[in-house]
Amino acid sequence: MISGYLPCTRSTLIKLLSSATLLLAINAQASDLPERQVSLMSSSCANCHGTDGKLAGAIPAIAGRPASVLEAQLLAFKQDLQPNTTVMNRIAKGYTDEELKSLANYFANVKRK
Amino acid sequence: MSNKNTNFSTSRRRLLKGLGMVGLLPAIPTIAANTSGHAGHVIVVGGGFGGATAAKYIKRGNPKIDVTLIEPNSTFYTCPFSNLVLAGERSLDSIGHSYEELKSVFGVNVIHAFAEDIDGVAHKVTLSNGSVLSYDRLLLSPGIDMRWNAIEGYDEAASEKAPHAWKAGNQTLLLRKQLEDMEDGGTFVMSVPADPFRCPPGPYERASLVAHYLKQHKPRSKVLILDSKDNFSKQGLFTSAWKDIYGDMIEWVGVSGDGRVVRVDADKREVETEFGTLHSASALNIIPPQKAGFIADRAGVTNESGWVPVNPNTFESQQVADIYVVGDATLAAPMPKSGFAANTQGKVAAAAIVASLAGITAPDPYWANTCYSLVNPDYGISVAGVYKVEDNQIITVPGSGGLSAADASLEIRQAEAAYAVGWYEAITQDTWGTQY
Amino acid sequence: MSVRSILAAFALVSCLPAIAQTTNDWQRVAPLAQAVNSEVVLSKGIDITLPLVAENGAAVPLRVNFDTSQLAESEFIRSIRVFSSGNPNAEVIDFHFEAPFSRIELSTRIRLSESQKVFVLAESNQGRQWLSQRDVRVTVSGCLMTGDDSVDAAVMSSPRIALPRNARSGEAAEVRTLINHPMETGFRETAAGEVIPQQLVESLTIKQNDQPILLVKFHTGTSANPFVSAFLDEVDNLLFRWEDQLGEHIEEKP
């Protein structure tokens, strides 16, 4: 076990460097991202939709809506299928379909008040 | 009291720091943190976009962690929307935020004092009120300091006569007063620094909203932007909107047109550029070159650029263990120095701190940014981006983000102006407010 | 667990030198490898100032200082040349000194198409060479997107010269120059996909009392509106002459 780390090759180094990231990458491929992961990912949506997506102002609240609706909307934004979009198309393109699904689930599970 | 295990893991980390290795290391799960009742003490210095967000999200992540927020002011005035105050479209009060909800709802201990010194080895912060506090983890979000005298003649005293208004509050009101006192037919002169600086589109939004005010009240006046660079944020969108809305009221001079200001005479309201052109101003706004807030220097986390290099996965300092730095003070390009970015960096660092105190790996970071700019109160444009880490560097997720469409209709510009207000309500709620 | 992570940490540390050992990067930059002709290339004495991270690769400020105290008697710097490892064309800008300069401190703005190394090669009249390098990370900052890709006419205009305001005689003083010109690289395309032909300002010659003292050669790696500053020992009777690839020229006196 220990000696496995000793040979000083470049590939060992790379393995060492990426082991932690790898772990997470494997997780990311599973259909469900870990809760803390999604929670962190969703937190940048709060800057426009309020903490946990609950603020209904000029920008609509997204908390507590059915996951399937949210997911469909996010995918439509990503694929530029939603007319009159101002910014969500540019943001949705930053996430994989899998990630958008997790985000939709996350916000669907937030209770509104 | 930290137990043996934590001490041990900290010293290993410090050893690695010494060797300059921590920036390269993925967060190796640290050995079980505190087993006792309390989950650690985090001090946050700076109650602006990065710091207030981090304080709130650490508490949300683990209410057992003690969080102390150090911030000299009891009301925080946001730079975002301060250009509307300058133009007389909003009151200063409307952009002020208190720390009451962080205290009462989230249980953050807020101390109104200035952090004067930091000992990263002893894990101690010295405050202006004389007290010395210990931390397990420290988070700095001190924003920017001006580089006084980087432009000849522009020091702190001169900024009373030629305000920068690049920190909101009194400076905003000083510049507002000059604008109000300006005669019709006068010139509002603004000097803009080279990159990197706080809020890349900010100067051009300011020029727009100043022109909006002048157009209504002093229509023969001009806005002259003297710039230290040849390209600026959303340039195409701004210049075409300026032409449509303000005709030739706004003139922009880039560095290659002799726009770089090298000397300021604040008493005479006069500036001199690189190739010797003199400009006199009726109202003079000097936005000087900047650096990380001085406390970052005291903590030993800045490098020769004057900004703070961080481990992109956690926003922990590359130079000193257990100190996390977020916001304008950091070197986080391609993320810009914006309130939006500072807020999302605060969340990434908060998650990393909560994880490290629990002895587990930090979640993968995600960040986003959107900078709205108002060309007038009914005309909004934006630039957006989503960011992640690849090869231990922050990158823009390919295909994400970008500018508002160049050929968008006036309805879309109007919608973006309304969404800008929605964004302001949401981000200030998310940063200083409660859940709703 | 803890022992293991300590060992892992040490394994990392001891691996480092192997990775850091990047043998002679400069040899892979052809025009630079060609320009290096002396057996011994010295590395100390050139100070390169560049941002660690450049947020706008179109105009990265570069300052080069050469420590002249290391020169022998009657030895002086003949040329300072700048190369890049990652641009489509490695040549950035060259300075040729036609006379001894007491202070070698040059500034300009350069183009960097991506994160890469910048090399500075200095050569003396006795054939000694010095080589130094710096890494620059280039990343377009989120808010810096300009949305502007206009094509400007490729003609030289508005030459500018700034002499020091209070130069003292006997002390070298900074002279700054700039001329407006888009410096089309020939690598750029219009929105319609047509290549915009190369159009460069080729050179700037600074003459003193009708004698050339400094010749600056611009390349595709020099930013639009080429900017140059240098420390001159005398600032009287100067003449500046720019020439472009079409054979046009502009002359200007301060």
Ligand SMILES: Cc1cc2nc3c(=O)[nH]c(=O)nc-3n(C[C@H](O)[C@H](O)[C@H](O)COP(=O)(O)OP(=O)(O)OC[C@H]3O[C@@H](n4cnc5c(N)ncnc54)[C@H](O)[C@@H]3O)c2cc1C
């Ligand atoms: C005119 C203008 C318009 C802008 N518009 C936008 C916009 O529309 N959108 C956007 O996203 N961004 C905008 N910004 C940028 C935004 O204001 C900053 O990016 C943001 O404030 C950075 O957050 P921060 O936490 O790093 O610093 P700040 O928000 O400045 O917070 C720093 C805090 O730290 C405190 N502090 C400093 N030193 C100490 C110390 N030693 N001890 C204790 N406390 C200390 C200060 O008092 C301050 O409260 C704008 C900026 C300007 C100037």
